[in-house]
Amino acid sequence: MVATPARLLLPTAARRLLGASAARTTARHLSTSPPARAVLYDHHGPPDQVLRVADVAPAEIGDRDVCVRMLAAPINPSDLNRVEGVYPVRPPLPTAVAGYEGVGQVHALGPAVDSLSPGDWVIPSPPSFGTWQTYIVKPATAWHRVRADVPPHYAATVTVNPLTALRMLRDFVNLTPGDTLVQNGATSIVGQCVIQLAKLHGLHTINIIRDRPGSEEVKNKLKQLGADQVFTESQLDIKNIKSLLLTLV
Template identity: 45%
Template sequence: VCCVDRTHMLRQCVRVVRHSRSSRSFSTTARAAVYSSFGSPQKSLSVKEFTYDDPKGSEVLIRMLAAPINPSDVNMIEGSYPICPETEEKIGGNEGVGIIESVGSEVTQFTKGDRVLPKRPCFGTWRTYAVEDQSKLRKISNTIPIELAATISVNPCSAFRLLTDFANLSAGDVIVQNGCNSVVGQSIIQIAHSKGIKTINILRDRPDFAETVEYCKNLGGDIVVTEDYIQTAAFKTLIADMPRPKLAFNSVGGRSATDMARILEKGGTMITYGGMSRKPVTIPTGLLIFNDIVLKGFWLSKWTETHSETEQNEMISALTEMIEKGTLKWKIQREKFENICEILQTNNKSFSSGKKVLMF
């Protein structure tokens, strides 16, 4: 009888232990790059630890895989960007890719193991883990490299929209752009090339100019020249047999933008999406009066707010398909997340290094 009682008690104990384990609440410790006041990243940014409870309801637990460092990320920390996170303590980073580790009881859109991207900026991607509502995320194929998935949402999407939204371009048409070594520029070259659209690409003279020219031409760039060369008679001869560009994509400003406007076709459009030189866009009066040049601006965040989720998903799918086919890529420089403060203190201007991507 004693043995039977002991066996019965042992079984009861096992049941209690199992029940307590199944109902236990777990937490996840995460590290994040945060700032509470605006200023230079070197002074404002620090890495702190956070604790997240298990996801509840429609929440999911995301383990971040990779996130880039974009100019807009730095501008946001400096306080010079039009939008920023509304929380008092803000987590840096606007884009990146993560993997779903666990889901709340009401989650229907994702399962464990899905790769996801933030739908909107100010997500705070510079962290090792995040718990967020499923509505803030979109699924991304796991067939493309993590580094490219992490950087697909901002620059390649901007390139896609620039080539799609401002003119009805066809094979044989020409566009001109400055800043062609950026991820937007690299993407414009390749997307245009896939459609038979010719590109004139302008670079600032730089120590690695020859290497950059070769790289851009290998991507499909038709003409790659310096800002100084575009003002020469030799350049006019070089483009003499080409149609005038329908569109100019400006990410630099200053004289570079003016020079591009001069070679646009009559009625052509210049779209400004950046201003790396910090100099204003100046257009001669004659180009506006006699050539009917149109000037516009583009900001992907605004486009995202005013267009449907279906349109956004179709754009991501089109870019993903190009990556899978090997017709779209961009240079990446992998960095360790734990070194983020040191990384932001450096200013590596060499194109050969590529877009800096934090690996978690």
């Protein structure tokens, strides 16, 4: 997937935010994680008012635990909604760590872990704990190994938007190669993922975007991703939209 979120805590930016000097080395066995910093909140409210950066005490690494040094974590609207307290699924308070997705590198392993190795890249599976911190200790079963030869911002964002797009294509209608689908909001990350997945599976897409400055540039970008047709809302402001769409199929 080439779609990326608008804002991403990449390694340099994350270290600047957290003031961390994370070690670049990995170790097979440690009793505790290195000292870490995290973005925390103790109660719900506007993110710019309730989020705080704080030191986190080293966590014990159990026999089946994995200590992961975070490499990148995105800032999704759902992350902010959790902080605000308006998202259906929220971590318990007080002292919750923000962040839901991300990619990290295995820093150390418990002695009973044989499914991962130091240096492996991993993502939370499923995404269910705070990723806006420099080190995380969780059971090995909470991590899924991913390829380390892809950009970190791709790996960090694979679990929410791309999988949402995949389920939209698979869970409601039995689409087969050659079928055509119509979507609005095509410039969203999910929309861009729909375009790429549809192209990969031989599906055609008719995409609708908002009227805005630079819309022609946006159209070209979506077509480069694999979109067959891209229209602005004003282009479809006609009486018989169904007939128009049928001529494009």
